[in-house]
Amino acid sequence: MPIKHDAGGEMISCISAPSIVATQLEQVGACPGHNVLEAGAATGYNAALLGHLVAPAGRVWTIDVDTDLVDTARTHLQAAGAGNVSAVLGDGAAGLPEHAPFDRIQFTVGAGDIPTQVLDQLAPDGRLVIPMRIRGSISRSFAFERDGDTWKSVSCEMATFVPLRKGICDDLYTRVQIAGQGDVHLETFSEQLVDREAMPAILDTPARPVYTGVKFRQGDPWQWLYLWLACVLPNGLSRMPGRRAGFTPHFAWGSMAALDGDTLAYLTIREGEDTEGRFWAIGVIGHGPRAAVLAEQVATAIEEWERDYGNHAPAPGFRMATGDSRDQLKAADPRFIIDKPASRLVVDWP
Template sequence: MSDQHTASRPSTAEELRHQLADRLLADGKIRTSAVEAAMRTVPRELFVPGVPLTTAYADDIVSIKTDEAGTSISAASQPRIVAMMLEQLKVEPGHRVLELGAGTGYNAALLAHLTGPAGRVVTIDVDDDLVRGARANLAQAGVTGVDVVLGDGRLGHPSEAPFDRITATVGAFEVPRAWLDQLNPAGRLLVPVRLAGAVSRTVPFVSDGHGGWVGDGSEMAGFMPLRDPGTTPAASSAIDLTGTGAATLQPNRDNLHATDPAALTGVLNTRHTTVPTGVFVGRQESFEQLYLWLACRLANPPMWLRSSKDAVPGLPAQTMATAAGGSLAHLGYHLTEDGGDRFELDFHGYGPGGADLAAQLAAEAALWDHRFRNHPATIAIPAMVPTADPDRGRFVLARPTTPMTVTWNTEDHR
């Protein structure tokens, strides 16, 4: 009786916290004992009050604020992304840390655990209600050494600069100059950068020793965009590709010049062409490096295409796509017939120019596979912007004040 009762009782917050940490450790998102201790110690449930414990400790986002249409405009990030970014940031005891995007205060609490009593954390948010909520959550959790500030995160916090670590929990199309200026020369700046279209990566920038900043690796992750005080994100501009809402394309600002909603509405109802690529991937292999390549190569960079189950035969629930006029092509894959555990990538084209668009994308995938797939790509903010050389894997991403480069480190660029 006693054993049955124990087996059926709800898990406690502490048990769920350890179970979550165990999963993140097994998945490789937690890599150091310091981040592991923080994730096992800080009570996430106190930062998302009002939700069930199982929701608080699920490996998923928890929305904490919506706009008038019910669209989430602030959320507690997915724990695996939180852990991944803490590992990228490499916080040490005694560090002074600036966080852009306070949200619930949970990440600031983790940062405070990592910096220890000799450190200091300042976290900034643009919304007064979020600032008040983060302060209350931190107080409830008994966290000290954190100052929650109301302000425009783009400006940083100059009164307490320089910082040893600066981290943004909001997406940025351009890295604000203020963040770079307020970083200790030996410091580390972690930013979720939207590079082109929907392709976004968290990049830890460090000094290159020549007045610029270079990424120490990068990971795929997307965040709600940095926004001005007193504003909310623009309403969704998703394009209905079937006429029923079963499949939608989400253009970004840099897609709008080449993405015509009227021409694309219902395009997935047209006949389509499938173009194989000759590029093979393992069952658990990510497509993120191919996404990055296409983001740099395409005039209309990749966008997220999302669909409900069985919306269109063979269409993945989520994939990348691009458009040209009234035509669209998206990435797909099929299991090989050799009995192995691998897939061949292909592109599916729709609309009058869909076959040509799919063929163009297949050629790009084959080029990436042949010349660049086995070489890492470095994202940088150089002091002197080099000349782009796309055929050799060097790209310059235009920005108003801080252009970035993406360079595949082949023999050409060593």
């Protein structure tokens, strides 16, 4: 539920869905007596829950960049009787070294990289829970613990959060509105090679559809296919929400799209039935000067995922390192090494 927008109408703070709040709290694993830092105070609701989990001897510090949000959180926390929780003004990515070490650090805002300063504020057996964008729009909430000089995930859940802002680890995206009727827009990020001037008119160019032999059935998750495509495609995978005549996304909310300069290819589906019942065949629709080539590239990657991994294999694992320890993390397939300015993330497919 949005609680604050910027001057352009973009949501910059919100209350997460209860299921996401519960999922992240399970990832945090806060216990009585823990000292906890939360980045992203918002209304103070999540901090109050953390305060309940660490009571009676534990302490929670929640931090936000806007004075109005901090003041509101303080009011709510006082009304809730959360006497072991303090809301402070500051940059969550910088942490609160004066109150460290923390047994748990939880980010309820998204990051495009690991805020390395907070790692030094964790206790030796501490845990960092952070929703981190992998490539393009694909983001997951990681729970990292130390593994020698590097880090390993002990939990990883699909989740997207409002990004960090006004600080040292901002992760703002550029929203490109698609011209014409409807409300379709495209999320783009600084590391993506995309011609943003060409994108508004992209759906006015001829469509080049390609269908794969990959079938999804009722209840099949899309998260692992998204992760695979985010890793193997040159510019990751971007959200493309909205509706418009002639736009046939794979979900009612919109689609995920691959970008390549002045060309775009988004996911679509067509329904069918076989001896096993109803299915949805995954397709790709390209637009732009190299529409057919990009659509075929995405379709080939989808078929590779189905052949080598698919929805019935165990979930992948994740390793992370910062600084000089980055070189310790290797992978047999370099496509699954995601290098960022401050960190390296490795996806270990089984």
